[in-house]
Amino acid sequence: MSSPIVGILMGSESDRAVMEETAKMLERFGVPYEVIVSSAHRHPKRTREYVQSAADRGIKVIIAGAGMAAHLPGVLASETTLPVIGVPLPGSALNGVDSLYSIVQMPAGVPVAAMAIGTHGAKNAAIFAVEILALADPELRQKLADYRADWSRS
Amino acid sequence: MSSPIVGILMGSESDRAVMEETAKMLERFGVPYEVIVSSAHRHPKRTREYVQSAADRGIKVIIAGAGMAAHLPGVLASETTLPVIGVPLPGSALNGVDSLYSIVQMPAGVPVAAMAIGTHGAKNAAIFAVEILALADPELRQKLADYRADWSRS
Amino acid sequence: MSSPIVGILMGSESDRAVMEETAKMLERFGVPYEVIVSSAHRHPKRTREYVQSAADRGIKVIIAGAGMAAHLPGVLASETTLPVIGVPLPGSALNGVDSLYSIVQMPAGVPVAAMAIGTHGAKNAAIFAVEILALADPELRQKLADYRADWSRS
């Protein structure tokens, strides 16, 4: 099996149910990925080391799902120049508005690409990663076109 | 001069002041781009034709800024499999929350990468586009690393 | 049976339960309608072709229900000068505030008439369509007056 080119991170085990949608969508496109549970606040060193070595290990796109004060995508983005996609997760009393604002309102200099709150965003994070990867991979581009065509027909 | 590889779209002339920041940032990285004023609602045909032909004309990433019920990024995304980055613009009575929600809450299947509301988002859209392009361009990757290093030192 | 004069559109099958209320209310007034599931993002071409031909096929009012970044009503409005009524649907983490803002905050030039979020809005969309149609249909106007009178008595 190929080595992973997308890293899916999440802050805690409780985020796995939603972020599984990201993994499933990548599988559909045959994009190899790895899943890491590593919190920006709980495991700052592990999280940092992961992202600092990601590019060298062949990772091209990073997807991070996080809830509440969702710092994970921004913290990852501050340690890499790989594209980082953030998925705000609901589950708090504010139902994801807190994580959306914590992910999307990044100051100039360190971008994070925010997706929709929850499952829709988790799926779209994978598709967006595929759109990025397809720029240099004609075969993947074709798969993407086929996916869209299939999807539009259904 | 090289032909453009990033397309910057905006819904109206009044969006230009903010979206100029996107253009300036791309220039800093030497990434050729084009700027198009074309509203999703006002010029649906022109907007559609632009995006449908974009990939063939060599465009690799699309950046769209829009205010109020900001449909432009989503409408573009529905007609291409190129990565589309959306910049919510303030200016309405709701000061950009309307455009943020209209851009970021895309349903599964057609992703848009949302940036922060306003100037910060306009700059980050360019940097994020560079991060995408740098995946296949080692020189650009180096520029990005230098930019980060310079920026962190200042 | 008469040919439809109201087109009810929705972005996905999951919207049908709420938008059924629109259909039921139109039936109550004897107004012929058609129901189309066609997403602004998933089926942009089919959606566009539907609305571009709607007036010629005798459609007089268009009602569109959509959730999340609810672009459907605005996209329809950009392709027709028929009155377009938008029904924001809940169901996302933001519970319909996202769809409300995406529908109601249309920029000047392409109006969409926004109704309340969810079932109340779905029913009112039908009644509002009847109010429009009744301007040129004295019989319908009478039915509307009777409906109001009955309703007020209950």
Add this chain to the structure above:
Amino acid sequence: MSSPIVGILMGSESDRAVMEETAKMLERFGVPYEVIVSSAHRHPKRTREYVQSAADRGIKVIIAGAGMAAHLPGVLASETTLPVIGVPLPGSALNGVDSLYSIVQMPAGVPVAAMAIGTHGAKNAAIFAVEILALADPELRQKLADYRADWSRS
């Protein structure tokens, strides 16, 4: 000069600056209108009498702009079966979210068509009224088509 077929109401003189945009847009289409300042709370009787007699006097569409707890459109709708279009006005500490919710969240049975907050909404209220009137007026329909075509070209 023709007798008015659109009634533009507003709650107070301070709303006139924004609602003038409605009037100007109707003039552009040659649609005769009247402007009435009559508050739902300050002049309940006058407001009621106006709307109860409106249909008989030839009014076909009612447009009401109101700020804060914007009850005017809903109060008008409760006394007529003519289509009522509501324009939420900013100006309060809540900057129009209060008037938007007070206008759009009408319960089933008495619809109000909500437009965007402020000037954009005021213009679109007029265009939406024209779209309604054009259903029975081929000349107006043509003007609307021309307006859209002109506008799209600019």
Add this chain to the structure above:
Amino acid sequence: MSSPIVGILMGSESDRAVMEETAKMLERFGVPYEVIVSSAHRHPKRTREYVQSAADRGIKVIIAGAGMAAHLPGVLASETTLPVIGVPLPGSALNGVDSLYSIVQMPAGVPVAAMAIGTHGAKNAAIFAVEILALADPELRQKLADYRADWSRS
């Protein structure tokens, strides 16, 4: 039994469960009341006639519960100079923020006293009415003091 001095109004039967709390609290203080289901939008005439005659029939305080675009308290206040207390009810997609804004943001000239959203507000509306009535009723004032003392001890 004494004739009612507090009128409890609500827009629909579905509001009764919450507004029952108002009635129960008034009973606890021995304050005679009447309960009327009458919508501002559905039964504008009945609602108006009720409130216009209320003072003459001995009503001293009016309590109105309403959800969504909650116009009832404001409409009542526009027809009387009796104190009107408004209870915002949840139940819509916006969970009562819509009714809170529609009740509390009354323009200068026609006050409505807003209580908390839902059950807490329904109870407090009754206590607030008792506080008003107690100003001219030493016995009621004593009951209120006893209630507070009991309550604080529990």
Add this chain to the structure above:
Amino acid sequence: MSSPIVGILMGSESDRAVMEETAKMLERFGVPYEVIVSSAHRHPKRTREYVQSAADRGIKVIIAGAGMAAHLPGVLASETTLPVIGVPLPGSALNGVDSLYSIVQMPAGVPVAAMAIGTHGAKNAAIFAVEILALADPELRQKLADYRADWSRS
């Protein structure tokens, strides 16, 4: 001159500009009042002593304006059974939503009557106080009727 029957409290001198509107409106109705600057947080003892002695000194209604985490009305209400009217003041980054929620969301048992945010609310607090006082003062009731009639004519 008569001794005051309404107490107007505010948390700080900076609230005076808005709360002056309350005083002016009470003067218009000839209702004697007193103005006290006393913060719930800064002068808890003075605030408490004021309200505990208010009823004995002839005060019948208390009006309190406060901004940010606006505890003043609630704190006053916890120490008296006189009616307490709260005016949320803007001026914070949240522009008065914070003070509105802090005033209106009182738990069952200790009611506060919330008015609109800012100047409108400050004026209405006075009118609402007059409505309360007029229940036992036919002359004041007449003034109130005259005020409404004048106001409706203007």
Add this chain to the structure above:
Amino acid sequence: MSSPIVGILMGSESDRAVMEETAKMLERFGVPYEVIVSSAHRHPKRTREYVQSAADRGIKVIIAGAGMAAHLPGVLASETTLPVIGVPLPGSALNGVDSLYSIVQMPAGVPVAAMAIGTHGAKNAAIFAVEILALADPELRQKLADYRADWSRS
């Protein structure tokens, strides 16, 4: 057993389920505490007397959980110079945004340290209290370091 050095207050019995998390966390660190149910509005005197004597009785940190218009933390802070930590509780129609704003938006002079809404905040209030206490207690500081290390490993 040692006398308590942390006071946990809550406005009502219904807050106990969430605030139990605070107690459990303090137990984990061996920090003696006491739990008091005392509402700012219902038991203002008891609440005041508790906090005024707290420092003399050896209390060093106060933690207060409250919902709706959550005045308890601010009222406590106005009567002591001990650090007061506030935990906003959900449960109202506004789901804790009301309590968050009522707790965090304290005016300059009387600080309250706000934690996250609900269970997360209840746990963190205890940990934050331990961080404060550990400044003068090397053993506790070590426990805190161990807790963090354990937690990061898990």
Add this chain to the structure above:
Amino acid sequence: MSSPIVGILMGSESDRAVMEETAKMLERFGVPYEVIVSSAHRHPKRTREYVQSAADRGIKVIIAGAGMAAHLPGVLASETTLPVIGVPLPGSALNGVDSLYSIVQMPAGVPVAAMAIGTHGAKNAAIFAVEILALADPELRQKLADYRADWSRS
């Protein structure tokens, strides 16, 4: 001069105007402090090294001001067990709600003490730090009592 015991951090030079209020307040109490401009995203290493060595260098309390997706306080808290106080700064299109949610909604395990948005919060952060430090410093405790007494008299 004594070595600093409070560290004031801010993400950028543009935050200095507000955070100066924190410094001024600490000076008033004679608490030595240091000011560091170090962004969580721009200078992750410098920020980390600062906080990791802070306790050893004698820092007892950390205060961090940040705007937009305000990760700085949470990132600091993830690297120390010293108490971290966060000040949300306005300035973005969302006017500080984004920074408030990003600071206050920390998940269980890594607490941050949130203050009010802007200047009020900046002042209170200093006073709260003094309250913490005063637990082990009777002289400071007296100063705090004097400050409160003075303040309450004014």
